[in-house]
Amino acid sequence: MRLLADHTPAPGERWIYSAGFNAGPALADTGRIDVELADLARLSDAGARIALLSHQGSAKDGTARHLDHLAEYLTRRLGRPVRYLPENTTARARAAARELSPGGITLFGNTRLDPGEERGDPELARTLAGLGDRVAIGGFSKAHRRHASNTGLLDHLPGWAAAGLVGEARALDPWAAGAGSGSVDGPSVAVLGGVKPEKTLIGLRGLTRTHHLVIPGGVVLNTLLAVTGHRIGRSELGSDPEGCARVAREVLARTGGAGIHLPRVVVAAGPDGALRHLPLDRGVPDDHAIVDFEVQPGAIELLRRAGRVLVAGTPGRHAEGNRHAAAAVLAARAHAPEGTLLLGGDTVAELPWAGPRSTGGGSALQYLVEGTCAVFEALAANAARTDPTAHRPDPAPAPARSRPR
Numbered sequence: 001m002r003l004l005a006d007h008t009p010a011p012g013e014r015w016i017y018s019a020g021f022n023a024g025p026a027l028a029d030t031g032r033i034d035v036e037l038a039d040l041a042r043l044s045d046a047g048a049r050i051a052l053l054s055h056q057g058s059a060k061d062g063t064a065r066h067l068d069h070l071a072e073y074l075t076r077r078l079g080r081p082v083r084y085l086p087e088n089t090t091a092r093a094r095a096a097a098r099e100l101s102p103g104g105i106t107l108f109g110n111t112r113l114d115p116g117e118e119r120g121d122p123e124l125a126r127t128l129a130g131l132g133d134r135v136a137i138g139g140f141s142k143a144h145r146r147h148a149s150n151t152g153l154l155d156h157l158p159g160w161a162a163a164g165l166v167g168e169a170r171a172l173d174p175w176a177a178g179a180g181s182g183s184v185d186g187p188s189v190a191v192l193g194g195v196k197p198e199k200t201l202i203g204l205r206g207l208t209r210t211h212h213l214v215i216p217g218g219v220v221l222n223t224l225l226a227v228t229g230h231r232i233g234r235s236e237l238g239s240d241p242e243g244c245a246r247v248a249r250e251v252l253a254r255t256g257g258a259g260i261h262l263p264r265v266v267v268a269a270g271p272d273g274a275l276r277h278l279p280l281d282r283g284v285p286d287d288h289a290i291v292d293f294e295v296q297p298g299a300i301e302l303l304r305r306a307g308r309v310l311v312a313g314t315p316g317r318h319a320e321g322n323r324h325a326a327a328a329v330l331a332a333r334a335h336a337p338e339g340t341l342l343l344g345g346d347t348v349a350e351l352p353w354a355g356p357r358s359t360g361g362g363s364a365l366q367y368l369v370e371g372t373c374a375v376f377e378a379l380a381a382n383a384a385r386t387d388p389t390a391h392r393p394d395p396a397p398a399p400a401r402s403r404p405r
């Protein structure tokens with residue numbers, strides 16, 4: 001694939017920059033934004049004109065919001081104005097992209113306000129492509145998605161991999177199964193949690209093959225308990241309960257449950273929010289939901305001895321104060337922060353951890369398990385198919401140089 005780092009931008013080039021600023025409105029963790037700043041500054045310094053596109057939230061559950069607060073943050077960090085135009089498919093949006101001044105950056109409307117984004121709608125991709133002549137693909141957190149604003153744009157424009165995208169993948173390489181295993185002592189453990197189906201569909205399926213122990217939490221745990229006949233009350237099963245249950249059954253049939261931690265005691269919240277520590281074998285009452293669990297002493301011991309630990313998804317509803325499992329895992333790793341990698345937006349934002357982290361949750365799991373993601377395949381195909389010299393920039397002078405702060 002073509003790397004943006006190898007490209008010398010010319011003044012006037014019209015870029016679409018596809019980013020993954022999917023961070024909560026409070027910007028509790030800005031890693032997904034900060035990783036794109038150097039490329040944005042480099043393009044802008046060279047006099048390129050940048051139509052910045054990002055996703056946030058989802059049209060499926062109504063969590064997609066406008067991104068004005070991101071424009072403010074980008075303006076501050078880049079030390080130059082970043083305007084927000086809350087649309088991206090209109091004639092006005094295309095005119096605004098055409099009228100960008102050299103070095104100018106406009107953040108266009110959240111791509112996830114349009115349900116076509118997550119469907120990978122080719123018509124939406126074609127319309128978005130009208131915002132520029134070339135596309136820089138950042139946004140590692142959506143690298144596993146075939147959405148209009150990443151792989152979709154690569155169907156229409158010559159594409160380059162942004163440094164953030166490449167850097168995130170390279171940082172994961174040493175964590176892939178078997179990579180550098182000679183230099184890592186001790187067993188490997190993966191903690192899977194959160195709510196997204198990828199934790200089960202990719203994480204549970206893949207990491208039970210490569211890790212000595214998998215500690216399921218969140219929806220992964222609830223699904224495993226449901227398919228093994230435990231009463232789980234109103235526990236969360238996520239957006240793909242059938243798909244996750246099928247994979248959980250497959251994994252249990254293959255492993256017989258060996259190498260998978262099941263707690264003896266779960267923490268369940270009742271209808272009034274009151275928490276109860278319940279022995280698993282007694283089952284969770286119908287009006288309760290599992291929000292956390294107690295990690296078994298044997299697993300704590302393995303975590304202490306492990307050479308590498310992945311944490312993908314919070315094991316419990318951490319933001320609401322359910323921190324037993326997470327606190328036990330992090331305490332067992334306090335002596336080895338460099339051997340403990342946190343993956344994913346909420347995980348990185350919510351867990352108090354200063355060690356290595358990836359901006360990708362599902363994408364990082366896919367990259368670790370399968371060695372690639374949809375955008376890398378699409379970028380490689382795009383490089384083989386498109387001729388970037390066919391797109392001639394409008395001549396325009398370069399602006400004064402400045403650096404990201």
Ligand SMILES: Nc1ncnc2c1ncn2[C@@H]1O[C@H](COP(=O)(O)OP(=O)(O)O)[C@@H](O)[C@H]1O
Nearest residue numbers: 194195196218236291316317344345346347361
């Ligand atoms: N048992 C549980 N029931 C419901 N939600 C949970 C449970 N455990 C964790 N969660 C929630 O999962 C969210 C993170 O899920 P996810 O998006 O999959 O993680 P990430 O963004 O790190 O990839 C957290 O905000 C947490 O509150």
Ligand SMILES: O=C(OP(=O)(O)O)[C@H](O)COP(=O)(O)O
Nearest residue numbers: 022141142344345360361362363
């Ligand atoms: O937050 C994200 O991923 P993550 O929850 O797997 O860390 C990405 O922005 C991808 O979002 P999506 O899982 O709604 O496609």
